[in-house]
Amino acid sequence: MRADQIPLSRGAFARMATLDLDVPAVLDHAGLPRALMSEARPMLTTAQFFAFWHAVEAVCRDPSLGLRLGDGTRSEVYDMVTAAALHSGTLGGALDKLARYKRLTCPEDVVVELGRDEAAVSMRWMLAEGHTPRLLVDAMFASNFALAERGTGRALHLRRIELTRRPADGTLLHAHFRCELRFNAPQDRIVYARSDLDLPFVTQDDGHLADLLPVLEGSLREQTAATPLRDKVWNVLSRGMRGGHLRMAQVAEALHLSPRTLQRRLGEVGTSYQQVLDQVRHQLARRLLDATDLDVGEIAFLLGFEELNSFNRAFRQWEGATPARWRTTIAG
Incomplete structure (x- = not known):
């Protein structure tokens, strides 16, 4: 997986300013230094990038x-x-x-x-x-x-x-x-x-495409080689969370591995297919409960749980509360 770096540019800040966004106020609200506006190519982590955009929503009318x-x-x-x-x-x-x-x-x-x-x-x-x-x-x-x-x-x-x-x-x-x-x-x-x-x-x-593609393909090979297997599994699972249960064999096939090799290599880095699956489900469950009005049963289906009770048990282990109670709590 790529390093947690999201590039911005002074051009992006300038464009925001032309659209009447108070960029310094946004940076202040997000807890980010105003010096970013003078850097040639400022880099933000995903958390900082999201904080910036949440600040835009708060400051911009x-x-x-x-x-x-x-x-x-x-x-x-x-x-x-x-x-x-x-x-x-x-x-x-x-x-x-x-x-x-x-x-x-x-x-x-x-x-x-x-x-x-x-x-x-x-x-x-x-x-x-x-x-x-x-x-x-x-x-x-x-x-x-x-x-x-x-x-x-x-x-x-x-x-x-x-x-x-x-x-x-x-x-x-x-x-x-x-x-x-x-x-x-x-x-x-x-x-x-x-x-x-x-x-x-x-x-x-x-002509331009012929110049660009070799550079992009080379960078992609380097990134793929450097991406930990756990992150690759996480990415395949995250893409597939749209109902139904992704089997380990399907994920292994997507990564051009046998199921046995996938499980062995995950074990070598101290995790397992089931652990990564649980982590992906946990993260997505929190997002959907927080951001949408989807019924708990619909969320359970999207996450690949065959029964609502199974989802309730798993979520209680993750958060110490049922999905419905957790949603009520964060809603205030």
């Missing part, structure tokens, strides 16, 4: 700020991965590159799930403990949508936006994305029509 920040992708390219996506031949190729390389720039996992008629893109911060700040989710989706429309050179008709947040007034989101909104979702996802993946990119540039 404009609920459209996340959308407007993300929409900057219509005219700017922020990193090498975005450039590679923009130079792809089709929308599908662009999304594939984001999914393959995004974690090289920060500990964010992008997943593209293909259905018969849909292509869903989800984004997950791999080292986050709490749920993703609302304006950050808006910015990520707006950026992805802006890249898709910039690349294709046309207005796209999304299927829907799925949000792991409680139902709220979606007027701004609906006006921006022009599609159905679904709240209380198990994952934050932007859903395209699958046929749109074949749309050609007017920004295609094979």
Whole structure:
């Protein structure tokens, strides 16, 4: 897994300022030094990055700020991965590159799930403990949508936006994305029509892509080799928490290992498949109970528990209370 470093830039701070965000006040509220604004390439941990975005929500009175920040992708390219996506031949190729390389720039996992008629893109911060700040989710989706429309050179008709947040007034989101909104979702996802993946990119540039891909592939090989096995297992499990139970054999296959080898190698680093599975379930259970109104039974299903009682017992071991009581307690 990539080191817990998320790069910002003075350009990002400048863009926030042009959108009337009081960046010094945000940094103060987040407990971060104002000196970050003068650094050429400041780095934040995931916890600091989330604290920054929570501070944005607290300080900023404009609920459209996340959308407007993300929409900057219509005219700017922020990193090498975005450039590679923009130079792809089709929308599908662009999304594939984001999914393959995004974690090289920060500990964010992008997943593209293909259905018969849909292509869903989800984004997950791999080292986050709490749920993703609302304006950050808006910015990520707006950026992805802006890249898709910039690349294709046309207005796209999304299927829907799925949000792991409680139902709220979606007027701004609906006006921006022009599609159905679904709240209380198990994952934050932007859903395209699958046929749109074949749309050609007017920004295609094979020459630039030929220069970028070898660099990205080399970096990916280095990162993969340096990623601990426990983190790889965690990532596969986190991606698969959408109902049903991921068997160890399925995870082993995804990592190109035999189940026996997977279990042995996890044991060598002092853990086991079941321990990692429990840790992933625990973290996701806390997020969903905190951020959504999903029924406890629905959460149990998403986490792969066959019975609600099994989930209740496991959660009581983790937190010393049932999921329902824990949710009531944190709600105040």
